[in-house]
Amino acid sequence: MSTASSPASEPTPPSGATSPYASPSAAALISAVDTYDIRFPTSRQLDGSDAMNPDPDYSAAYVVLRTDAPDGLEGHGFTFTIGRGNGVQVAAIEALRPYLLGRPLDALCADPGTLSRELVGDSQLRWLGPEKGVMHMAIGAVVNAVWDLTAKRAGKPLWKVLADAEPEWIVSQIDFRYIADVLSPEEALRMLRAGRRGASGREAALLERGYPGYTTSPGWLGYSDEKLARRAKEAVAEGFTHIKLKVGADVADDIRRCRVAREAVGPDIRISVDANQRWNVDEAIEWTRALADFDPYWIEEPTSPDDILGHATIRRAVGPVKVATGEHVHNRIVFKQLLQADALDILQIDAVRVGGVNENLAILLLAAKFGVPVCPHAGGVGLCELVQHLAMYDYVSLSGSTDSGSTDSASTESASLGARVIEYVDHLHEHFLDPVSVRDGRYDAPRSPGFSATMRAESLAEYRYPEGTFWAAELAAPTLAAPTGEAVA
Numbered sequence: 001m002s003t004a005s006s007p008a009s010e011p012t013p014p015s016g017a018t019s020p021y022a023s024p025s026a027a028a029l030i031s032a033v034d035t036y037d038i039r040f041p042t043s044r045q046l047d048g049s050d051a052m053n054p055d056p057d058y059s060a061a062y063v064v065l066r067t068d069a070p071d072g073l074e075g076h077g078f079t080f081t082i083g084r085g086n087g088v089q090v091a092a093i094e095a096l097r098p099y100l101l102g103r104p105l106d107a108l109c110a111d112p113g114t115l116s117r118e119l120v121g122d123s124q125l126r127w128l129g130p131e132k133g134v135m136h137m138a139i140g141a142v143v144n145a146v147w148d149l150t151a152k153r154a155g156k157p158l159w160k161v162l163a164d165a166e167p168e169w170i171v172s173q174i175d176f177r178y179i180a181d182v183l184s185p186e187e188a189l190r191m192l193r194a195g196r197r198g199a200s201g202r203e204a205a206l207l208e209r210g211y212p213g214y215t216t217s218p219g220w221l222g223y224s225d226e227k228l229a230r231r232a233k234e235a236v237a238e239g240f241t242h243i244k245l246k247v248g249a250d251v252a253d254d255i256r257r258c259r260v261a262r263e264a265v266g267p268d269i270r271i272s273v274d275a276n277q278r279w280n281v282d283e284a285i286e287w288t289r290a291l292a293d294f295d296p297y298w299i300e301e302p303t304s305p306d307d308i309l310g311h312a313t314i315r316r317a318v319g320p321v322k323v324a325t326g327e328h329v330h331n332r333i334v335f336k337q338l339l340q341a342d343a344l345d346i347l348q349i350d351a352v353r354v355g356g357v358n359e360n361l362a363i364l365l366l367a368a369k370f371g372v373p374v375c376p377h378a379g380g381v382g383l384c385e386l387v388q389h390l391a392m393y394d395y396v397s398l399s400g401s402t403d404s405g406s407t408d409s410a411s412t413e414s415a416s417l418g419a420r421v422i423e424y425v426d427h428l429h430e431h432f433l434d435p436v437s438v439r440d441g442r443y444d445a446p447r448s449p450g451f452s453a454t455m456r457a458e459s460l461a462e463y464r465y466p467e468g469t470f471w472a473a474e475l476a477a478p479t480l481a482a483p484t485g486e487a488v489a
């Protein structure tokens with residue numbers, strides 16, 4: 001096992017940070033780290049198509065942690081890509097294997113934060129980031145697999161593990177390096193203690209009523225106007241009060257599609273729009289204003305996710321349309337700056353873009369400190385399954401709200417049009433053992449132990465690239481393009 005040291009000093013977590021999950025009895029170890037390159041041929045139906053990603057094959061770089069413990073429990077994790085490059089992502093996960101093999105299981109699950117710091121701090125792998133891109137996403141997949149295993153061993157869904165944990169322990173799981181200038185461990189501890197007031201009532205409300213969602217399923221860019229209108233009406237009939245459309249390829253098309261959607265759902269349904277980074281800053285402002293007649297709620301990813309000041313400029317210019325971003329934001333440090341620059345109205349965490357649960361805890365705390373509502377990015381493959389846990393934890397034990405604003409322990413969210421919503425896309429859930437349940441536009445709280453990350457064995461066998469049964473048959477057929485895309489325009 002590596003003994004990589006941290007490249008920079010970091011604040012010491014408060015004393016008294018003990019895990020509720022330490023079990024001194026067993027001496028079990030991580031015995032295997034298995035990876036899978038899983039690809040689904042979603043590009044064939046244009047599901048998931050947007051202005052920057054016209055032909056995504058939704059894919060998972062998937063990892064399974066096996067142990068020699070008699071309980072037979074496994075930790076499953078993954079990160080999300082859209083096809084080509086998934087093999088690179090799998091290779092990055094495999095580069096982390098030495099940190100895991102032979103690692104004592106009890107200590108690992110009692111303190112995933114130590115592993116997270118070691119992975120981020122590997123001085124040679126760190127050169128590939130730092131804390132961004134393929135290597136950081138690989139860390140996220142591994143760290144999330146550890147949290148899945150931790151929650152399974154605790155016999156609880158992940159959101160409940162986090163909600164029940166002592167604030168001191170949560171603080172010990174967070175790397176405050178590079179964010180301590182705006183959020184210290186001591187302030188985080190105060191926020192987490194305050195966030196627990198009223199938590200039992202919110203947990204009961206969550207279990208009874210679920211968490212609000214919105215759907216992107218009507219609005220993929222490749223859909224016809226007829227399909228857009230039909231699916232928008234279906235979404236409202238299913239109980240959604242908020243839908244999202246992809247925009248950004250052609251302004252005349254976008255005006256027409258926004259009109260079609262608005263006429264289909266009427267004035268009382270929220271419609272957000274998502275440009276997937278398509279525009280320059282000036283273009284984003286002009287284009288968003290061109291859609292203003294249709295009352296868009298937020299404009300998502302109007303420009304490069306790295307352009308903090310550009311987002312701030314856009315936000316100042318397009319109000320009352322809100323600015324949302326986050327699914328491609330590399331890490332907690334960039335989120336810190338987006339918040340410092342007043343560049344965001346809506347912060348969109350992603351369960352697998354950053355370094356896993358530990359870094360998302362930091363990001364949730366930053367959002368709560370700045371009073372910016374979190375509306376998680378989901379869709380893809382398995383992203384809804386994962387990120388629901390983080391939003392539900394945030395509601396029960398941190399922000400205390402599904403409305404806008406910061407901590408309000410007295411809040412009892414009521415309006416289905418609260419500011420906080422989890423994205424929902426109706427793709428690929430059938431491949432998971434514990435798929436999301438969305439009813440009447442709301443996510444049911446998961447009840448099974450774990451992080452809802454485990455994919456069905458038969459799905460792994462069918463869609464593993466290139467040897468799974470689906471791809472083996474496809475690649476043997478001479479008339480079809482391989483998903484590696486050499487034949488894709």
Ligand SMILES: [Mg+2]
Nearest residue numbers: 274300301327
């Ligand atoms: Mg998006």
